[in-house]
Amino acid sequence: MVSPGELRLVETLIEKETFEPEIAENGSVSYSEAAQLLDDADGAPAAVLERFAARGVLASEFVAKVYVCPECTAEGLQYTTVCPACESAHALETLFLEHVCGYAGPETEFEAENGYRCPDCEMDLESVDIEKQEHYVCNDCSETFDIPDERLWCRECLSTFPPLDAIEHVLYQYSLTPDGKRWLDRQKDARRTAAETLQERRFETEIDATVSDDAASRSVHVLAEDDLMGERRVVSIHETPDTESVDAFCAFATSVGAHPVVITTSGAVSKDVAARSEDADLTLLAFEDGTLEPEYEIVESVEAAQQGLFQRLTAALEVPGRKGQ
Numbered sequence: 001m002v003s004p005g006e007l008r009l010v011e012t013l014i015e016k017e018t019f020e021p022e023i024a025e026n027g028s029v030s031y032s033e034a035a036q037l038l039d040d041a042d043g044a045p046a047a048v049l050e051r052f053a054a055r056g057v058l059a060s061e062f063v064a065k066v067y068v069c070p071e072c073t074a075e076g077l078q079y080t081t082v083c084p085a086c087e088s089a090h091a092l093e094t095l096f097l098e099h100v101c102g103y104a105g106p107e108t109e110f111e112a113e114n115g116y117r118c119p120d121c122e123m124d125l126e127s128v129d130i131e132k133q134e135h136y137v138c139n140d141c142s143e144t145f146d147i148p149d150e151r152l153w154c155r156e157c158l159s160t161f162p163p164l165d166a167i168e169h170v171l172y173q174y175s176l177t178p179d180g181k182r183w184l185d186r187q188k189d190a191r192r193t194a195a196e197t198l199q200e201r202r203f204e205t206e207i208d209a210t211v212s213d214d215a216a217s218r219s220v221h222v223l224a225e226d227d228l229m230g231e232r233r234v235v236s237i238h239e240t241p242d243t244e245s246v247d248a249f250c251a252f253a254t255s256v257g258a259h260p261v262v263i264t265t266s267g268a269v270s271k272d273v274a275a276r277s278e279d280a281d282l283t284l285l286a287f288e289d290g291t292l293e294p295e296y297e298i299v300e301s302v303e304a305a306q307q308g309l310f311q312r313l314t315a316a317l318e319v320p321g322r323k324g325q
């Protein structure tokens, strides 16, 4: 189903180019603007955006990867090299000299009053007799090595760990696709048509209304009220209604004393939902060619119907001689 919050979210992308990712204080990826548009029941904004991207309604574009501490999830990790023997970061690049006699050691060992002297054979050295090389020397365990180990350390909790242990977050930004625009228009047309149809029957209607029962507030696509007759209806727009969300919607409608109206914008419903509408507690309508009809196609599974819908949308968008997106 598409929730009122999700429709608000996708609709915002007509004016606004993209939803940009941010790194929250706890290190997780957040989309604060998207979060403000969604209702609590919609769940995490990142998951909602990703779901619409998977369906082709939104396009996701890679922005960057960020890494957070595996211990405390803080951002802003620092790079350091460490001693491979004792993991101390106090391992420093040091200039080594090697004498022709075979002795090698840090430059400081060779320093004498007038130039260099080999600490082993005690010869004064000519520059031709020595070779210079850089090595790492650990100041904690005195290990000498050429290639240090690499670590990241966390400025918050000071833990040190191999770079691959850092938790990777991939940041995407999301924008509306041409397919998504068509999808959005269809959901909005269905919603508007439902409101207009109810207005013709003397209901006062409100689009994207908040309705509360004893337990919670919930957004509905259309709320219709006829105070004179004491009648109330709530409308839910679905691409292809599934049993679980229809049952939840019907239960909510009952709790607020309203009759539930479910609209399928794909023209299809699952077998279970069709069976449910046989009793009078649910009105099930299909949105086709700008009007609401009581006839709908019955499909085995919602997944199959959604794939079918999407193939139709994609096929309709393909222009000969140009590759489809």
Ligand SMILES: [Zn+2]
Residues within 6 Å of the ligand: 069, 070, 071, 072, 073, 074, 154, 155, 156, 157, 158, 159
């Ligand atoms: Zn940390």
Ligand SMILES: [Zn+2]
Residues within 6 Å of the ligand: 099, 100, 101, 102, 103, 118, 119, 120, 121, 122, 123
């Ligand atoms: Zn020597």
Ligand SMILES: [Zn+2]
Residues within 6 Å of the ligand: 083, 084, 085, 086, 087, 088, 138, 139, 140, 141, 142, 143
């Ligand atoms: Zn060491």
